[in-house]
Amino acid sequence: MRGRLTTARLLPRLHLLTRSDVTTRNRRKAAQLAADYDALEERIARLQAEEDLARVRPDLDGNAIMEILDIPPGPVVGRAWRYLKELRLEHGPLEHDEAIAELRRWAREHDIGSS
Numbered sequence: 149m150r151g152r153l154t155t156a157r158l159l160p161r162l163h164l165l166t167r168s169d170v171t172t173r174n175r176r177k178a179a180q181l182a183a184d185y186d187a188l189e190e191r192i193a194r195l196q197a198e199e200d201l202a203r204v205r206p207d208l209d210g211n212a213i214m215e216i217l218d219i220p221p222g223p224v225v226g227r228a229w230r231y232l233k234e235l236r237l238e239h240g241p242l243e244h245d246e247a248i249a250e251l252r253r254w255a256r257e258h259d260i261g262s263s
Contacts, residue, residue, distance in 0.1 A: 163189060206232030207247035216248055217261030224260055 167185060172178050206229055213228045214221065231254050232247065242250065255261050 219261045
């Protein structure tokens with residue numbers, strides 16, 4: 149996407165432009181505007197981080213979970229998927245065999261499937 153202007157590339161420039169556009173000579177008003185904009189930038193950063201976390205997927209998908217545990221579609225697959233997602237958020241990506249071992253350990257602890 150060389151040469152394309154994206155929101156991610158433009159947002160820092162927009163922040164700089166907005167901050168430099170404050171023309172008031174009233175120090176109190178300028179300080180309040182800066183504080184308000186600081187809060188806005190923090191909120192944008194928090195929302196971006198939350199969005200990135202929402203995109204994280206576990207190392208095994210629902211089909212793999214059903215196959216490995218020999219279980220049908222249903223709420224147990226969702227619980228296993230959420231467990232693997234939390235594991236990934238806490239420890240980062242797992243090797244495929246490691247993810248399978250963790251899934252089987254979780255299933256044994258919950259008396260699920262043919263682990």
